[in-house]
Amino acid sequence: MKYVVVSGGVISGIGKGVLASSTGMLLKTLGLKTTSIKIDPYMNIDAGTMSPLEHGECFVLDDGGETDLDLGNYERYMNVTLTKDHNITTGKIYSHVISKERKGDYLGKTVQIVPHLTNAIQDWIERVARVPVDDTGEVPDVCIVELGGTVGDIESAPFVEALRQFQFRVGKENFCLVHVSLVPVIHGEQKTKPTQAAIKDLRSLGLNPDMIACRCAKELDQPTIEKIAMFCHVGPRQVVNVHDVETTYHVPLLLLSQKMIAYLSERLELEKLQLTSKDQHRGQHLLAKWKNMTDTFGHSDHSVKIALVGKYTNLRDSYLSVIKALEHSSMKCRTKLEILWVEATDLEFESQNTDKTKFHEAWKNVSDADGILVPGGFGSRGTEGMILAAKWARESNVPYLGICLGLQVATIEFARNVLGIKDGNSAEFHPELPEGKQVVVYMPEIDKENMGGTMRLGLRPTYFQKDTEWATIRKVYGNSQSVEERHRHRYEINPTLLQRFEEKGLHFVGRDESGSRCEIFELKDHPYYVATQYHPEYTSKVLGPSRPFLGFIAASAGVLDPLLEGKYEYQGTADF
Numbered sequence: 001m002k003y004v005v006v007s008g009g010v011i012s013g014i015g016k017g018v019l020a021s022s023t024g025m026l027l028k029t030l031g032l033k034t035t036s037i038k039i040d041p042y043m044n045i046d047a048g049t050m051s052p053l054e055h056g057e058c059f060v061l062d063d064g065g066e067t068d069l070d071l072g073n074y075e076r077y078m079n080v081t082l083t084k085d086h087n088i089t090t091g092k093i094y095s096h097v098i099s100k101e102r103k104g105d106y107l108g109k110t111v112q113i114v115p116h117l118t119n120a121i122q123d124w125i126e127r128v129a130r131v132p133v134d135d136t137g138e139v140p141d142v143c144i145v146e147l148g149g150t151v152g153d154i155e156s157a158p159f160v161e162a163l164r165q166f167q168f169r170v171g172k173e174n175f176c177l178v179h180v181s182l183v184p185v186i187h188g189e190q191k192t193k194p195t196q197a198a199i200k201d202l203r204s205l206g207l208n209p210d211m212i213a214c215r216c217a218k219e220l221d222q223p224t225i226e227k228i229a230m231f232c233h234v235g236p237r238q239v240v241n242v243h244d245v246e247t248t249y250h251v252p253l254l255l256l257s258q259k260m261i262a263y264l265s266e267r268l269e270l271e272k273l274q275l276t277s278k279d280q281h282r283g284q285h286l287l288a289k290w291k292n293m294t295d296t297f298g299h300s301d302h303s304v305k306i307a308l309v310g311k312y313t314n315l316r317d318s319y320l321s322v323i324k325a326l327e328h329s330s331m332k333c334r335t336k337l338e339i340l341w342v343e344a345t346d347l348e349f350e351s352q353n354t355d356k357t358k359f360h361e362a363w364k365n366v367s368d369a370d371g372i373l374v375p376g377g378f379g380s381r382g383t384e385g386m387i388l389a390a391k392w393a394r395e396s397n398v399p400y401l402g403i404c405l406g407l408q409v410a411t412i413e414f415a416r417n418v419l420g421i422k423d424g425n426s427a428e429f430h431p432e433l434p435e436g437k438q439v440v441v442y443m444p445e446i447d448k449e450n451m452g453g454t455m456r457l458g459l460r461p462t463y464f465q466k467d468t469e470w471a472t473i474r475k476v477y478g479n480s481q482s483v484e485e486r487h488r489h490r491y492e493i494n495p496t497l498l499q500r501f502e503e504k505g506l507h508f509v510g511r512d513e514s515g516s517r518c519e520i521f522e523l524k525d526h527p528y529y530v531a532t533q534y535h536p537e538y539t540s541k542v543l544g545p546s547r548p549f550l551g552f553i554a555a556s557a558g559v560l561d562p563l564l565e566g567k568y569e570y571q572g573t574a575d576f
């Protein structure tokens with residue numbers, strides 16, 4: 001196993017995650033199998049209970065692990081499936097060591113940060129790095145370990161020490177360190193001092209950088225590179241210049257153009273890894289597809305406007321996976337993406353709105369859009385506005401995609417306006433609602449008393465029902481019998497109403513194994529009116545967009561038929 005550790009200095013939030021996942025993606029183009037581990041030096045054990053407002057989105061894994069968006073980045077770039085153990089936190093390590101101590105595993109010895117905690121960190125990394133992360137079921141060749149925070153923080157100290165020891169445990173040819181630093185431009189001059197100081201800190205802790213990745217708004221000048229190389233005791237080849245590019249999807253190509261992978265290959269003796277020619281071809285194919293994607297991106301004359309009707313529209317990070325899935329899909333449909341952010345409460349009745357211009361502007365956005373998306377969320381604020389947006393999409397034949405809450409509000413809308421269930425609503429927003437008006441109900445198996453950790457979480461199968469071959473969503477999924485997607489919910493559509501909906505044309509085409517829990521609905525005789533109880537955005541990949549999103553974007557851009565005919569595949573190399 002080869003390890004590439006990515007650490008950061010100077011300040012956080014300079015794109016360490018993008019650099020790390022791009023490096024992983026590039027190593028994959030050599031034909032290697034890659035995996036990744038994110039170290040977060042927080043005391044938290046579970047991200048599920050953290051506020052999305054404070055913490056950005058909660059990302060759900062196959063195994064139901066609730067993590068933050070960085071693991072999503074790895075999954076999307078590297079096309080892998082990670083587990084909750086791929087996220088190491090200080091809290092998890094401490095709790096592991098303490099429970100071992102309680103069980104008497106340390107034979108009553110004094111338990112210390114060094115060596116017990118630092119050993120536990122190293123053992124964890126070695127164990128998790130070997131977990132297969134793709135459908136080959138094989139052990140990966142390379143593991144990217146991203147160390148969160150900045151080196152020198154109190155928080156990251158035990159991890160830095162563990163990694164210092166780790167380089168000797170696994171051997172020099174199996175360990176390399178990429179340190180991400182910042183080169184600010186002040187009065188037009190590229191300043192190298194912060195980088196010099198960061199590298200000095202790193203070395204004083206016993207870690208030597210193999211590569212220094214410098215984040216800078218502009219391309220680094222040759223004298224800057226030479227200066228960094230000289231003062232940081234590395235060769236100029238070891239200084240990588242990560243300047244701003246058109247999109248983050250261009251970062252792998254930027255690194256490639258600077259021969260970063262050639263250097264890592266040499267340093268880690270990757271050519272000794274005996275790859276089959278099939279693996280190598282697979283890697284080349286991947287690179288060709290990625291190039292084809294970035295080359296066409298932005299050169300399209302078409303653009304598609306999507307209204308995102310949500311609740312945290314002032315905090316766009318909480319919809320990151322949704323936005324990524326929209327981006328992946330529009331790249332595949334060769335169209336530019338324009339997102340119109342609509343705060344759902346702004347769509348609610350004029351009389352209740354203090355701000356009339358906002359109301360009109362919000363409705364203008366909705367009516368300008370080629371497609372309307374209502375993503376997941378919790379709580380009742382804004383739901384009436386979402387219901388109105390769903391109604392508008394249904395009646396005006398505008399493509400609609402609802403996710404989780406977006407499925408529930410559209411179902412409530414249909415119940416009220418088509419089935420005539422006046423005041424139909426969700427038991428989540430109105431627990432006192434009489435049974436006949438509960439369109440959305442609490443799932444029986446979920447324990448109501450205990451809020452934390454009592455959701456239907458992670459990967460679950462959905463089965464397409466009999467006589468649903470007509471459904472566009474089924475075609476978009478390649479006419480499969482069943483699909484597996486990630487869930488995160490506590491409420492569901494009232495199963496006793498399903499038949500009444502279907503009689504009026506809203507078909508629950510995908511259900512769980514019991515046949516009564518609704519997973520996907522689609523409205524007949526509408527260009528694309530689809531919603532899912534699960535969250536398809538979590539499994540969207542850069543080169544393999546989530547299918548419900550892909551269908552939605554294609555329908556919004558008017559290219560659904562050519563998409564279904566396979567006209568939008570990325571072109572890889574043909575020489576196999």
Ligand SMILES: *[C@@H]1O[C@H](CO)[C@@H](O)[C@H](O)[C@H]1NC(C)=O
Pocket residue numbers: 038040042044045046047048066067068069070071087088089
């Ligand atoms: C890892 O888990 C911790 C605690 O649950 C969370 O705060 C952090 O955001 C997670 N990190 C990733 C990359 O998912």
Ligand SMILES: *[C@@H]1O[C@H](CO)[C@@H](O)[C@H](O)[C@H]1NC(C)=O
Pocket residue numbers: 079133134135136543544
């Ligand atoms: C991503 O990985 C899956 C399973 O490991 C594979 O079936 C799929 O073809 C890969 N996608 C791309 C775009 O390489």
Ligand SMILES: *[C@@H]1O[C@H](CO)[C@@H](O)[C@H](O)[C@H]1NC(C)=O
Pocket residue numbers: 339340341342343346358359361362365
């Ligand atoms: C309409 O969309 C634009 C573009 O996203 C956004 O700046 C504006 O705030 C939106 N207006 C309303 C009222 O939602």
Ligand SMILES: *[C@@H]1O[C@H](CO)[C@@H](O)[C@H](O)[C@H]1NC(C)=O
Pocket residue numbers: 291292293295296567568569570571
């Ligand atoms: C990308 O692939 C498409 C086929 O899907 C092809 O028409 C196009 O020319 C390719 N673009 C580039 C820039 O290679």
